Amino acid sequence: NAGVTQTPKFQVLKTGQSMTLQCAQDMNHEYMSWYRQDPGMGLRLIHYSVGAGITDQGEVPNGYNVSRSTTEDFPLRLLSAAPSQTSVYFCASSYLGGSPAFGSGTRLTVV
Amino acid sequence: QQQVKQSPQSLIVQKGGISIINCAYENTAFDYFPWYQQFPGKGPALLIAIRPDVSEKKEGRFTISFNKSAKQFSLHIMDSQPGDSATYFCAPQLGNTGNQFYFGTGTSLTVIP
Numbered sequence: 001n002a003g004v005t006q007t008p009k010f011q012v013l014k015t016g017q018s019m020t021l022q023c024a025q026d027m028n029h030e031y032m033s034w035y036r037q038d039p040g041m042g043l044r045l046i047h048y049s050v051g052a053g054i055t056d057q058g059e060v061p062n063g064y065n066v067s068r069s070t071t072e073d074f075p076l077r078l079l080s081a082a083p084s085q086t087s088v089y090f091c092a093s094s095y096l097g098g099s100p101a102f103g104s105g106t107r108l109t110v111v
Numbered sequence: 112q113q114q115v116k117q118s119p120q121s122l123i124v125q126k127g128g129i130s131i132i133n134c135a136y137e138n139t140a141f142d143y144f145p146w147y148q149q150f151p152g153k154g155p156a157l158l159i160a161i162r163p164d165v166s167e168k169k170e171g172r173f174t175i176s177f178n179k180s181a182k183q184f185s186l187h188i189m190d191s192q193p194g195d196s197a198t199y200f201c202a203p204q205l206g207n208t209g210n211q212f213y214f215g216t217g218t219s220l221t222v223i224p
Contacts, residue, residue, distance in 0.1 A: 043155070
């Protein structure tokens with residue numbers, strides 16, 4: 001099993017550009033989530049999904065969109081990138097009530 | 112973020128020493144208390160976790176101590192090794208929903224050979 005796969009690993013965007021961070025899991029987990037990690041801030045929840053067709057906002061959702069059309073995929077969209085969105089992004093999945101398994105992250109720089 | 116306070120922010124320990132990282136929380140509804148380990152360039156990975164019905168759990172060199180009345184839990188790494196050098200996060204969970212994790216700000220551990 002590949003676990004949680006994130007692409008790309010690195011990305012540089014110009015302010016105002018849009019892009020999609022991809023996340024796929026092959027463990028048939030119901031729950032998927034996106035976090036951002038910034039120095040001294042720990043991990044902060046952006047959006048999460050408890051199943052296909054169901055998404056909800058986390059702690060820091062502004063500037064990000066998500067959708068969950070299948071159990072396996074949970075892409076994160078940046079609509080108009082801003083320097084404040086420079087961060088490392090982690091996707092995670094789990095069974096409901098279980099501990100999340102994390103992907104290896106996407107390091108995003110917005111210039 | 113205010114619900115969880117982790118300390119220290121960084122820690123340097125000699126090989127063979129004991130590393131201790133603390134986590135204090137506010138919400139008494141938390142019912143699952145994990146520690147995650149993160150190496151550079153990798154995502155966090157579950158290291159060890161405890162439920163509030165026990166006060167201590169040991170797995171190899173790693174021990175969680177849980178103090179329900181003080182609303183604190185700590186990670187002890189015995190006989191610390193250079194390979195333990197990583198960032199550690201506490202992340203207490205609220206309820207059984209699978210989504211309500213509150214991550215601490217992290218502790219950077221360096222074990223000197």
